[in-house]
Amino acid sequence: MTLNIQHIREEFPVLDQEVNGRPLIYMDNAATTQKPKKVLEALSAYYTHDNSNIHRGAHTLADRATRSFEKTRTYCKEFLHSAEEEEIIFTKGTTEGINLVAATYGRKFIGKGDEIIISTLEHHSNIVPWQMLCEETGATLKIIPINDKGELIMEEFDKLLSEKTKMVAVVHASNALGTINPVKEIIDKSHKVGAKVLIDGAQSSAHLDIDVQALDCDFFVMSAHKIYGPTGLGVLYGKREVLEAMPPYQGGGEMIKEVTFEKTTFNEIPFKFEAGTPNIGDVIAFQMALEFVNKLGKTNIRKHEEDLLHHAEHQLKDIKGFIPVGTADQKLSVLSFLIKDMHPFDVGMMLDAAGIAVRTGHHCTQPLMNRFNIEGTVRASFSVYNTKEEVDKLCESVRKIAKLKNK
Amino acid sequence: MSDIKQVQEEIIDEFSILEGDRESTIFYIMELGNQLDEFPEEARLDENLIKGCQSKVWLTTEVKDQKVIFKADSNTDITKGLISLLIRVLSGRSPKEIIDEDLYFIEKIGMGNIIGSQRSNGLASMIKRMKLYALAYQSKLNV
Numbered sequence: 001m002t003l004n005i006q007h008i009r010e011e012f013p014v015l016d017q018e019v020n021g022r023p024l025i026y027m028d029n030a031a032t033t034q035k036p037k038k039v040l041e042a043l044s045a046y047y048t049h050d051n052s053n054i055h056r057g058a059h060t061l062a063d064r065a066t067r068s069f070e071k072t073r074t075y076c077k078e079f080l081h082s083a084e085e086e087e088i089i090f091t092k093g094t095t096e097g098i099n100l101v102a103a104t105y106g107r108k109f110i111g112k113g114d115e116i117i118i119s120t121l122e123h124h125s126n127i128v129p130w131q132m133l134c135e136e137t138g139a140t141l142k143i144i145p146i147n148d149k150g151e152l153i154m155e156e157f158d159k160l161l162s163e164k165t166k167m168v169a170v171v172h173a174s175n176a177l178g179t180i181n182p183v184k185e186i187i188d189k190s191h192k193v194g195a196k197v198l199i200d201g202a203q204s205s206a207h208l209d210i211d212v213q214a215l216d217c218d219f220f221v222m223s224a225h226k227i228y229g230p231t232g233l234g235v236l237y238g239k240r241e242v243l244e245a246m247p248p249y250q251g252g253g254e255m256i257k258e259v260t261f262e263k264t265t266f267n268e269i270p271f272k273f274e275a276g277t278p279n280i281g282d283v284i285a286f287q288m289a290l291e292f293v294n295k296l297g298k299t300n301i302r303k304h305e306e307d308l309l310h311h312a313e314h315q316l317k318d319i320k321g322f323i324p325v326g327t328a329d330q331k332l333s334v335l336s337f338l339i340k341d342m343h344p345f346d347v348g349m350m351l352d353a354a355g356i357a358v359r360t361g362h363h364c365t366q367p368l369m370n371r372f373n374i375e376g377t378v379r380a381s382f383s384v385y386n387t388k389e390e391v392d393k394l395c396e397s398v399r400k401i402a403k404l405k406n407k
Numbered sequence: 408m409s410d411i412k413q414v415q416e417e418i419i420d421e422f423s424i425l426e427g428d429r430e431s432t433i434f435y436i437m438e439l440g441n442q443l444d445e446f447p448e449e450a451r452l453d454e455n456l457i458k459g460c461q462s463k464v465w466l467t468t469e470v471k472d473q474k475v476i477f478k479a480d481s482n483t484d485i486t487k488g489l490i491s492l493l494i495r496v497l498s499g500r501s502p503k504e505i506i507d508e509d510l511y512f513i514e515k516i517g518m519g520n521i522i523g524s525q526r527s528n529g530l531a532s533m534i535k536r537m538k539l540y541a542l543a544y545q546s547k548l549n550v
Binding site: 020021022342343345346349350352353354404 | 429482
């Protein structure tokens with residue numbers, strides 16, 4: 001199916017504006033996507049009609065809010081294809097999901113002499129929680145290196161794996177380069193040595209089909225705001241038996257079954273990990289974002305985004321001074337690049353002046369930038385509402401900017 | 408040499424031709440950066456770096472005939488362009504002029520809107536550093 005992009009664009013009011021006297025071209029989708037009208041309307045409708053605290057209220061509003069909140073859990077179960085709704089935990093986002101696993105599973109099951117494997121492609125959220133855990137427990141962090149194209153060197157991963165490996169936490173798709181990792185292979189190999197695997201799906205979840213049962217990962221984390229949903233919301237998937245073995249993360253509210261001053265018993269999963277009043281309105285509105293993706297179909301979304309990437313790469317490759325960063329065979333629609341003798345920050349500002357929103361800098365992946373011996377890149381990341389005409393304008397601007405230093 | 412006010416007026420005139428178009432203005436600032444005098448390689452030291460700039464900025468000062476001479480460089484062209492404007496206005500002046508003069512041209516050419524908040528902070532740090540140097544020299548000269 002070919003998507004009607006103009007029709008899709010009409011669902012995103014934010015796109016209809018001028019920036020610096022030019023029509024906005026939003027290409028910072030790897031950072032966050034824009035929100036369709038239905039998400040915005042659902043947020044407003046919740047606060048206008050249903051606002052209420054969930055799970056405990058005896059009244060109609062509380063009941064409506066609870067049903068709607070739990071309906072999103074069902075949507076997420078289907079989105080990730082988990083076996084049970086109880087395996088879906090709402091978090092603040094990908095970062096909190098990883099921190100939760102490191103703090104609970106990590107502290108209980110990982111100790112001195114154990115090893116945790118991550119990769120050079122990780123963003124800081126999938127580095128720092130593990131570093132903190134290692135410092136606390138005496139475990140060691142091991143890093144899977146990458147080749148010059150920005151792909152994991154799987155032979156090196158094989159060498160790192162051992163009986164000591166207790167956790168392997170890798171990104172599904174790199175936010176900085178777009179590289180898609182062979183996660184199924186990583187999961188299977190890790191399980192052979194008895195390690196648990198966390199897949200960071202922050203970037204992949206909006207583009208790739210996710211099936212946590214087929215993948216057989218132990219944890220999968222994602223953020224709602226990169227899938228056309230609200231900010232401050234994410235999902236942690238965990239296998240039932242693993243989640244049940246884990247101690248709670250934070251204390252208070254929903255996570256409690258019974259409290260006396262002598263002893264507290266904790267609620268069942270998923271509530272055990274959802275302390276306090278959750279982000280109810282945003283959870284409810286997230287349904288509309290998932291519906292939006294389902295309606296279009298990820299295969300169609302992916303096809304359109306790949307077309308945009310190829311269209312861009314085709315035009316950019318001959319520009320004098322254009323240096324692509326990250327050229328993996330399997331990659332998402334992320335275009336990371338440099339212009340010879342120019343600072344990415346300058347390039348970003350010049351693109352902004354032309355109405356084009358991109359990200360510049362290290363993309364919260366400083367070790368990855370160090371690997372390439374660069375300070376950062378310019379990153380244009382495409383989404384379903386971007387058009388070929390917008391890509392043409394990006395390429396035209398890049399050509400103009402590159403000429404300044406590369407005559 | 409014309410006084411600080413005159414130079415500021417010249418800059419305001421030059422930028423007025425660009426009619427506030429952000430793209431042309433940024434290209435123009437970059438062009439100014441390319442024209443900045445060569446910065447001595449041996450002065451590219453950490454101790455000459457200005458704090459508060461997102462991009463790297465090196466600044467050196469010396470006094471010749473009781474005038475303060477500034478030299479500066481940056482790893483980004485836009486920042487270099489901004490510095491070249493400051494140098495054009497402030498370098499080769501007496502410490503008193505540097506301390507007393509209000510740099511109104513920055514607001515007049517709409518720099519805050521053009522370069523965004525992060526770079527505006529960087530620009531403020533540069534001006535602060537230049538004025539502090541001038542103040543230090545003035546107290547030395549008075550002794």
